Amino acid sequence: xxxxxxxxxxxxxxxxxxxxxxxxxxxINPEIRKTEDKVVDSVVVSELSKPLTPYCRCWRxxxxxxxxxxxxxxxxxxxxxxxxxxxxxx
Amino acid sequence: xxxxxxxxxxxxxxxxxxxxxxxxxxxINPEIRKTEDKVVDSVVVSELSKPLTPYCRCWRxxxxxxxxxxxxxxxxxxxxxxxxxxxxxx
Ligand code: FES
Ligand code: FES
Numbered sequence: 269x270x271x272x273x274x275x276x277x278x279x280x281x282x283x284x285x286x287x288x289x290x291x292x293x294x295x296i297n298p299e300i301r302k303t304e305d306k307v308v309d310s311v312v313v314s315e316l317s318k319p320l321t322p323y324c325r326c327w328r329x330x331x332x333x334x335x336x337x338x339x340x341x342x343x344x345x346x347x348x349x350x351x352x353x354x355x356x357x358x
Numbered sequence: 359x360x361x362x363x364x365x366x367x368x369x370x371x372x373x374x375x376x377x378x379x380x381x382x383x384x385x386i387n388p389e390i391r392k393t394e395d396k397v398v399d400s401v402v403v404s405e406l407s408k409p410l411t412p413y414c415r416c417w418r419x420x421x422x423x424x425x426x427x428x429x430x431x432x433x434x435x436x437x438x439x440x441x442x443x444x445x446x447x448x
Contacts, residue, residue, distance in 0.1 A: 295438035296386035296416065306433065308441035313403035314448065323443055325415045326386065333443060343396065348385035351398035353413055353423060353443060358404065 297327040309333040311355065322352035387417040399423040401445065412442035 301307045311323070311333075322335035326348075329336045335352035342348060391397045401413070401423075412425035416438075419426045425442035432438060 293432065293436045294384050295436045296432075297438055297440050302439060304439055306429070306439055306441040308444060310444040310446055312446045312448065313406065316403065323413075325417070327415070327440065339396070342383065342386075345383045346385045348387055349392060349394055349396055350387050350417065351396040354398060354400040355445070356400055356402045358402065
């Protein structure tokens with residue numbers, strides 16, 4: 269669940285330094301439905317109620333699987349460039 | 359674009375240790391269309407050709423915005439639990 273870290277403590281009493289390296293890939297979903305092995309959602313497209321419905325791909329939405337605009341904050345905080353999938357009825 | 363790091367070099371000549379802390383949030387899209395400010399895709403649902411079409415939410419698909427199953431490798435490598443959005447015609 270958490271990023272892999274390697275840490276090496278100095279053997280010297282004098283030095284309290286510790287080397288910590290972030291290794292390998294990181295999870296992209298910090299919070300959503302973490303009790304599920306895999307978060308998959310289905311949309312029956314004939315049941316879409318609005319002409320345009322944005323679905324979240326940033327894993328930060330408070331209304332997941334819908335997009336609530338949280339990708340904007342995520343992009344600003346990280347320099348990322350993610351955005352929603354827009355479902356269009358016509 | 360890159361994660362924020364703070365690094366502190368030891369002042370002591372004897373110690374070559376360096377403290378490196380990963381700080382704050384990380385980008386979730388490492389490679390896809392990084393020249394775009396925000397990657398947004400649209401699906402006109404009346405044009406879906408198959409009964410079931412999976413769309414990627416892991417940002418690792420070789421056929422983005424479609425899912426190619428790459429979320430499986432991502433989940434195994436990181437302990438994450440992300441998966442696609444399934445668009446169903448009926
Ligand atoms: S809130 Fe996640 S893509 Fe908009
Ligand atoms: S390849 Fe990204 S969700 Fe399947």
